[in-house]
Amino acid sequence: xxxPAVAAPLLERxxxxxxxxxAYAQIVRARFKTALTYRQNIFLFLTVAVLQIFxxxxxxTALYHGQKVVNGLPIHAMIVYLSIAALQLWAMQDPxxxxxxxxxxxxxxxxxxxxxxxxxxxxxxxxxxxxxxSGLMFVVLTLxxxxxxxxxxxxxxxxxxxxxxxxxxxGYVISMLMTLMLGMLAxxxxxxxxxxxxxxxxxxxxxxxxxxIPFFPPALRLLAEVLPFQSTTYLPVAIYVGRVHGxxxxxxxxxxxxxxxxxxxxxxVMWRRxxxxxxxxxx
Amino acid sequence: MxxxxxxxxxxxxxxxxxxxxxxxxxxxxxxGIAYQSSGFAFIWxxxxxFNTIDGWTFHQLAFLYALRLLAHVAWYLPFNQIGExxxxxxxxxxxxxxxxxxxxxxxxxxxxFRINILGDLVLSAALFIYAANVATVDFSPLHVLxxxxxxxxxALAEGAVVLAVATLxxxxxQTWAASYLADNVYLLFGSYPIRIFGSATAWLxxxxxxxxxxxxxxxxxxxxxxxxxAVSPTVAWCAPLIxxxxxxxxxxxxxxxxxxxxxxGN
Numbered sequence: 001x002x003x004p005a006v007a008a009p010l011l012e013r014x015x016x017x018x019x020x021x022x023a024y025a026q027i028v029r030a031r032f033k034t035a036l037t038y039r040q041n042i043f044l045f046l047t048v049a050v051l052q053i054f055x056x057x058x059x060x061t062a063l064y065h066g067q068k069v070v071n072g073l074p075i076h077a078m079i080v081y082l083s084i085a086a087l088q089l090w091a092m093q094d095p096x097x098x099x100x101x102x103x104x105x106x107x108x109x110x111x112x113x114x115x116x117x118x119x120x121x122x123x124x125x126x127x128x129x130x131x132x133x134s135g136l137m138f139v140v141l142t143l144x145x146x147x148x149x150x151x152x153x154x155x156x157x158x159x160x161x162x163x164x165x166x167x168x169x170x171g172y173v174i175s176m177l178m179t180l181m182l183g184m185l186a187x188x189x190x191x192x193x194x195x196x197x198x199x200x201x202x203x204x205x206x207x208x209x210x211x212x213i214p215f216f217p218p219a220l221r222l223l224a225e226v227l228p229f230q231s232t233t234y235l236p237v238a239i240y241v242g243r244v245h246g247x248x249x250x251x252x253x254x255x256x257x258x259x260x261x262x263x264x265x266x267x268x269v270m271w272r273r274x275x276x277x278x279x280x281x282x283x
Numbered sequence: 284m285x286x287x288x289x290x291x292x293x294x295x296x297x298x299x300x301x302x303x304x305x306x307x308x309x310x311x312x313x314x315g316i317a318y319q320s321s322g323f324a325f326i327w328x329x330x331x332x333f334n335t336i337d338g339w340t341f342h343q344l345a346f347l348y349a350l351r352l353l354a355h356v357a358w359y360l361p362f363n364q365i366g367e368x369x370x371x372x373x374x375x376x377x378x379x380x381x382x383x384x385x386x387x388x389x390x391x392x393x394x395x396f397r398i399n400i401l402g403d404l405v406l407s408a409a410l411f412i413y414a415a416n417v418a419t420v421d422f423s424p425l426h427v428l429x430x431x432x433x434x435x436x437x438a439l440a441e442g443a444v445v446l447a448v449a450t451l452x453x454x455x456x457q458t459w460a461a462s463y464l465a466d467n468v469y470l471l472f473g474s475y476p477i478r479i480f481g482s483a484t485a486w487l488x489x490x491x492x493x494x495x496x497x498x499x500x501x502x503x504x505x506x507x508x509x510x511x512x513a514v515s516p517t518v519a520w521c522a523p524l525i526x527x528x529x530x531x532x533x534x535x536x537x538x539x540x541x542x543x544x545x546x547x548g549n
Binding site: 052054062198 | 306307310311313314317318321324325328329331332333335336337460463464467468471472475479480481484
């Protein structure tokens, strides 16, 4: 059987979403259960994230050195920004799903995932959603500690609150699409764990979690504005604390939507290429 | 003397075995560099806008960061395997080690090699050369001697915590959580003037967990900034001794626990 002949049925799936929904729901539930089982590990990682929030708060307070507002961001809003950005990024960047995907590919068990009735990309998306939901749960549980280590407050205004929700959602989808593509890289190279680590470090910086984007030096700022990372964390949280409001907020949402579309197309293209590669290698 | 020769031979073998995997080697090296330099990138970016933090300029902070990295590498280059100790106890390999006629800690330490520390080494050398040039340090013979002593003392201070955490493996079997936490405490707080974290935290990281004595105090001495310290200049000059003292304590703790482990019939 030629490669295209094998790949075709896998690509031209016609099973409707609704038929396989119970399967996706089960995957989300299973991810959730896994998170609960490993809750001690998760709380440990969260502890380090909280320590980092504390460190950032103290460093930025020292940097501000008594100034009330810098770059349009008052000191209190800055600390709230750092606290929420850190939590948001932590909940989004769970490498567990990526490592699971990589190990399935390495072991060849990915073949079973590919021939199952539910389509492959939605399966992985279900994994990522489960991981995101359980991440959010842990974040909510940790809020009291974060209020103490950093600072927390409500959204800057009613508009900010209303715009934050779709912005956060878009940020999540963008992050998931990028994670998906990072996972698919495992179809091409075995040296994927190192790349994952580098992606997490690079992503954390350009998402604006350590330094809000307006504070970047001009050249880096330009780079940050053309990359999708700022759409995962900086834009939603900046809307929340009111740094980005009015027309700028609408532009931000539009930009996020654009990235969702671009990355969805890119992920699909990458998926088709990956599938051909899997089939050709006989895996 | 032969112990040293044997230990060195084992260490070289461990390094050779790790370098078999060429591409892995390069990637781990890069990861080491990326991981440690991200903290420095942060400092560089924010100080472009703000110029100083707690009265420290970028060049002075670069020196502080470089010194911390130097001490970090000075510990982890020879002793990176101590982090694997809880696995060795869990798998029962330690019992084999106890039977052999060589210091058990030395055996654990020469058992393998973590390649990413070589990345840290490259970065720390480059960063220190840069920082030594731009920061106003008077490299008099006395200061150079102090610098060397401070790097060793700083390595031992961080090492004391690492060893103490590893010793917990005798009782708790799984210590990666504590060691992960300890690693991150040094990574997050070690490269800043400890004062900015508030007096309680600063005290904690000076006298309970020896973070400040690794790089902040020694670089204050070398940069002539001892007036900003919470400790007297005399104590600051004795920073290396404090590191040695901490390590001696940790080693005593290790020996104590190891004898208890042995006498339990293992």
